[in-house]
Amino acid sequence: MNARAMLLQVVLAVLALVAAVLVWQRGSAGLPGEVTVLEVSSRALQRVRFDDEARVVELFRDERDAATLWVRLGEQSGELRGNEMAKSLFASVAPLKAVRDLGMQDARKLEEMGLTGSPRKLTLTAAGREHVFTLGARLGEEVPNPYARREDGSVFLLGPSLVPQLESAAAILVDRRMHTFELGEFDAFTVFQGAHSRSFVVRGAPPEPVTVAPQRTPEAPDELARAWLDRVWRLPPRDMLGRGEEPPGGEPEEVFRVEFKRGGRRLGHLTVARGAEGDFFARTEHTAGWVRLLSGVDALAAMAVTVASGS
Template sequence: MRARGVVLQGALAAAGLIAAFFVWQREPAGIPGEVVVLDAPKQTLERVRYEDASGWVELFREASEDGALWLRLGTKALPRELRANETAEKLFIRFAPLRATRSLGVLDAETLAEVGLKDSPRKLAVKLTSGEHVFSLAASSIGWGSPYLRRETDGQVFLLSPSLLPDLENAANRLVDRTLHAFGSGEYDVLTVTSGDSSRTFLVRARAQRSAELVPRDAPDSVDEAARKWHERVWLLAPAQADFLGRGEAPPGGEPREVFRVEYRRGDERLGWLSVARGASGEFYARTEHTAGWAKLPPWADSIVQDAEKVAAGR
């Protein structure tokens, strides 16, 4: 029975590849790489949504803020909103105008089934200021890399570039912005470390081709090397993609309790902040002026927490 099943699966896969080959051999209705599926200027693009049987992904502009791009991940159990990264920015603008490598025209029902477009759970929706455009995508189980797309308004089928959809399919790993701050390490000249009732402010003194020194504001003639090394570890904190929580989402057990905070300034201008807090089960989380919400820190962050009080108290 097992051998028969393997043979049957092999025959079905071969049939699918043969069907794909004959569809590929159809005369293209445009220059390869220049077929326009959806003709729209970039500034009219509001949202791109991809969905399959396991969930959905949306890229959208935040209208109420500075036009930043956001990523919405949805499953049956949970929707999550996160900041989108530079890869997402580059991907987003590829949908207006939306181009394909070739046009295959209107396919009959049998051919639609052969290329995976019949009753496929995969959908693509592109929302413009003028309205939404919906497309069907070939089922991913067919077994070739170049995805087929069917325009719902007229039934036209297109072959998309194989590089267009993988980032949407793996959005949680590829499109989440893991940046903790919206400013760089050379942009602040004052930082304040607070832990419990202790707080200490440091002046940041740049050095050529070396890490900047931290000088306590209340002792300008001394350099605190221990504080510099500690803050260097703080600055390099990098939670994993999967450990970022969404906008308005609390960690398991409720809001964590802050254990230390670092605030960054340039002169009198406040640039941002970092808050590190302890969760209900003892794990540590961080959030900043840039993150959508809390992000779980790796286990070794407990040593940073332990030294924070010493830095803040000047011990």
């Protein structure tokens, strides 16, 4: 999602909030302000689920590492690693807040708010208990509906960002990084291709020039290896497969592998493999599973033979 699309989404969300306040015609005691919809601690919160006509989104903690958050897009999909925005969203609903408490509403007003028969739900699971909120149906193709109805019938006006973020989970809540370290944070790497392997040393870090040289001749820079490493490091992911998911046709066949080190300690790795249908996939120490790559990997795979063998 580019910056213009993100800005448009924020503007539309704000407009939706303004429209909701205008639609709200009945008086309500007190001035608009932040109110608590569900009192739940961040430690007790286990899962956030969003359902609508087109998607299912779930955010949940890793059972072994509370700092790791997983995102599931769809009932049967694998688990993707959540990014910092996903973690921020998860924390923001503990406790769940709203802009205004609109109280109990009659049938006409509920229908006007899009809450009658709406399939859109927000479910928070805390301490093993599910709390389900009905969300208002969309006001239009691009305008989110900020109304939420609690199980006891109370209606609330949510803030403008929660639902749009869940709707755009695939684009903005998934960690699409291949590594958690940067080019320049490793000082050596080894390329494995078939029966061949070759190690290199790296000097420098962007934005300064980076040089790559064979480990056996560290004073003789290898421009071909440097250019190859630069392209490999920038391989863009197309599709992220979830934890435990296999590419179509089963486990892909390894084409080449790169191991990254710093001070003799292994930092991470990158494995590039070809799937049964000809697509290229990659997997690293950070990705949840295989990542489908964009086209153009064939040339890098061919160059890997030269880089790994030195001939």
